[in-house]
Amino acid sequence: MDACTVTLTAFAGEHSVGLTRFAYVLTGDRQLAQDLVQDCLLALYRRFGESLPIGAPLAYARKTITNGYLRRLRRLSSAEVITGDVPDRAQHPVDSADQDAVWRVLAKLPHRQRAVLVLRYYVDLSDADIARTIGCREGTVRSLAARAFAALRQHPALANDAEERQP
């Protein structure tokens, strides 16, 4: 591991938006994404102070955000009752579920399956790196991805999509 030191302020300045984008596609919730990134930066500050003497702070941050997301949902599932979906699409027409079947299906996937798809197809991590990020085996990553794809394929919106594409 090549140790290099960057300041947390410089790191946040460079990656804050990128990490929030990552957190948003991971969670589908803008406020939660902001909170997770803020929590991540505070965790880095608490752990290292203003200097980050670690070789891969971006990977570290992504892992912290992913674990924070999965852990927060575990707490939610046991402590809170979610009464309904609250679409946050007023400012962004692209969020309209009707216009984006994949995004709508992603929102309904189990959280680890969604995390695997985001890490694989948004961050472009290898399965080995995804396994390290979410703390499981490579085989489990493949299994989660396969199940996510099966769910995507079975969804009526995507089925219609597929039929429309056929000649």
Place this chain on the structure above:
Amino acid sequence: MNDQQLEAEVRSALARHATTVDAGPEWPPDDEVLASHRAGRGIAWWPIAAAVVAVLAVIGVVIAIRHAVSERHRPATPVTVTRSACPTALPQAWQKAIDAATLPNQMILGGAPDGAILVRRGVGRTQQTVLIAPDGSTRIVDERPELGRGIVEFSLIDRNWIVLPISTAATNSQTLAELDVIDRATLHLDERIPLGAGNHVDGWAMFSDHLYWTESGRVVDHDIATRQTRTVVPGGALGLFAAPTGVAWTDAQNVAHPLAGSRPDEVPGQPGPHQGLVSDETTYAWLQGSDIAWYSVATKQTVIVSGVAGPNAGVTVQGVAGPYILVSLDTDPYVGRIIDTRTGAVVLVDLVHLVPSGDGVFAADSLRTAILHVDRLPLLHC
């Protein structure tokens, strides 16, 4: 819609929605927020623990000495000891050992109960699977082109056999091509078990000369000695759960159903499932509420270490090697904590994501790949 089209749709959807975010949280935040976190820099509970370190040190040493003395003079009877975690600096001898244990450009594939470790390394355009014995000697188990048909996945190894799961493609494979069973003594290929096209093998485990894997919800049992394969669970299996004492499959409710041996979440002589149980065959460690518990088969002693993490912290018990336990906290994913159960001392190490290993060995594969022989290192004092 084939796989490639669906992948392209997913990529496109994720990228499109990501670009709708044009701002992140402000950094640095208010001084007040920073100040509250500055107080807990390093480890959140460190300042509190530091205040009582002196007291704990005395108590810990006294308890350790009492038990060392008592264990010499009485037969092994069940006893439970509770210790408070005491954070301490990593001793120089440990730091040197960790630095020396690092294996650059290698990936750990699996570990055996006797401390042997299997690693993958690239040599030119070839990937080699190498067996590292406890004494450090190495033997090449498998060699294949780096960009060829298959890549060796996380492997299984015990005292008799090595099982290499081979993927159908170099990266991001959805399926396994085969399971190669290798005689550990001779390193000769004993059997090549082909897997059906389009399979979804989720997990694999080995116990008592049997190889188990889950495939599209089924559990398959392969007797390595007779080379007979049979389906033992027709459907509903989501994964396999293996331990030195047994193997089980898990269903959608994460309930473990034993396949062979004892329940893999059981500690000898202690009923009930144990959360996050790990074992090196002679010692066990698990989560007990927010505490970490440890049990020795030889001494029948149970040690409860409290205060390693806060009550709401996500803790994972990564592994146990003799008297040492390695745990990680969700909030510090790339930092491990090694606990010496004899004293309660806790040190921070940049080793996490342990591969099952044994006989005094921690094999870690995270930002740093390392094989650390903790049994050769001095006791951690408070």
